[in-house]
Amino acid sequence: MKYLAFGLGLVLAASAQAQNQTPRHVDAPSGPITVETVAGGLVHPWGLEFLPDGRMLVTERPGRLRIVSPDGTVSAPISGTPEVFAEGQGGLLDVTLHPDFAANQLVYLSFSEPGEGGASTAVARGRLDGETLRDTEVIFSQTPKVSTNKHFGSRIVFAPDGTLYVTMGDRGQKDPAQDLSNHIGTVARITDDGGIPPDNPFVGVKGALPEIWSYGHRNAQGAAIHPDTGALWLNEHGPRGGDEINVPEAGRNYGWPLVSWGRNYSGWPIPDPDTRPDLASAIFQWTPVIAVSGMDFYTADLFPNWQGNVLVGGLVSQGIVRLTLDGQTITDEERIALDARVRQVRQGPDGAVYVITDHEDGALLRLTPAAR
Ligand SMILES: [Ca+2]
Numbered sequence: 160m161k162y163l164a165f166g167l168g169l170v171l172a173a174s175a176q177a178q179n180q181t182p183r184h185v186d187a188p189s190g191p192i193t194v195e196t197v198a199g200g201l202v203h204p205w206g207l208e209f210l211p212d213g214r215m216l217v218t219e220r221p222g223r224l225r226i227v228s229p230d231g232t233v234s235a236p237i238s239g240t241p242e243v244f245a246e247g248q249g250g251l252l253d254v255t256l257h258p259d260f261a262a263n264q265l266v267y268l269s270f271s272e273p274g275e276g277g278a279s280t281a282v283a284r285g286r287l288d289g290e291t292l293r294d295t296e297v298i299f300s301q302t303p304k305v306s307t308n309k310h311f312g313s314r315i316v317f318a319p320d321g322t323l324y325v326t327m328g329d330r331g332q333k334d335p336a337q338d339l340s341n342h343i344g345t346v347a348r349i350t351d352d353g354g355i356p357p358d359n360p361f362v363g364v365k366g367a368l369p370e371i372w373s374y375g376h377r378n379a380q381g382a383a384i385h386p387d388t389g390a391l392w393l394n395e396h397g398p399r400g401g402d403e404i405n406v407p408e409a410g411r412n413y414g415w416p417l418v419s420w421g422r423n424y425s426g427w428p429i430p431d432p433d434t435r436p437d438l439a440s441a442i443f444q445w446t447p448v449i450a451v452s453g454m455d456f457y458t459a460d461l462f463p464n465w466q467g468n469v470l471v472g473g474l475v476s477q478g479i480v481r482l483t484l485d486g487q488t489i490t491d492e493e494r495i496a497l498d499a500r501v502r503q504v505r506q507g508p509d510g511a512v513y514v515i516t517d518h519e520d521g522a523l524l525r526l527t528p529a530a531r
Pocket residue numbers: 375403413414415418419440441
């Protein structure tokens with residue numbers, strides 16, 4: 160009994176500490192930043208979206224969707240979410256709102272869908288009603304399903320024209336990323352109900368799947384729409400070396416596994432050169448890798464010097480990277496250390512930068528400028 164009481168005391172002390180965490184300061188190269196923990200105790204959080212009322216939707220990879228209030232209150236899991244394949248890198252992944260959410264309450268989720276042959280990336284949508292998703296339906300499934308548990312990609316972002324981009328990984332299969340008869344290693348572009356936009360590049364092309372927007376991607380886990388051009392930008396993991404930022408154009412081939420700035424982890428050579436004139440090249444690459452995940456453009460006033468920059472998360476680099484742009488040219492790079500695996504980085508409606516840390520005890524962080 161004595162042992163039990165001692166154990167319980169420790170648990171209480173630990174959770175009390177987590178609730179009262181004081182903001183910390185990070186001395187970034189461009190100035191000090193205040194980092195607050197909005198909510199902790201999230202299990203491998205992956206996706207983050209802002210509701211119009213100021214609350215936030217956060218996915219947990221094992222298969223839960225939660226609502227986090229600005230005061231840090233975390234809801235019970237939202238019911239009505241799809242069954243997920245929660246192994247390895249798989250599970251409940253990204254979340255986004257329909258552009259007309261205020262009228263239709265539609266929430267979109269990407270996830271690893273179990274099924275015949277293994278699992279694949281899929282997109283479901285449902286209508287948020289309190290803490291329930293109603294009429295949840297799967298509107299897109301990557302084909303084929305395969306038995307690996309990695310490289311699901313899986314960011315979902317709506318374009319200004321109302322179509323939905325779905326980034327997908329190569330599922331560890333490599334060569335099929337060059338084969339247009341499957342969705343392996345592609346970005347798909349679909350309508351809000353999973354249909355095919357008639358102006359997709361491979362509509363009517365024999366042997367190609369009509370959802371495909373671009374291909375030759377290895378594992379794109381960050382994506383955002385450029386605020387001025389409306390174009391999709393994404394980042395994708397390289398192998399040993401060669402994390403990339405790409406600006407995928409309709410129908411183009413981004414090269415994996417034909418070319419890469421990286422080398423494979425074991426035995427399997429990637430031919431030189433790093434890119435070829437017949438393939439679309441990345442606009443930026445990191446070697447050694449930062450293990451890219453998450454992306455957003457910064458357009459708010461709170462960090463005036465960050466306006467027009469792109470923010471990228473790093474799992475291995477344990478922080479965010481702020482890139483200054485001139486068109487599609489990266490002119491400066493700042494590394495902001497957060498000492499945690501960053502899965503997603505988003506600008507919030509208040510102009511603060513929100514960060515999801517992907518750990519067993521993961522967190523939702525809020526970054527604001529600190530007084531010098
Ligand atoms: Ca590439």
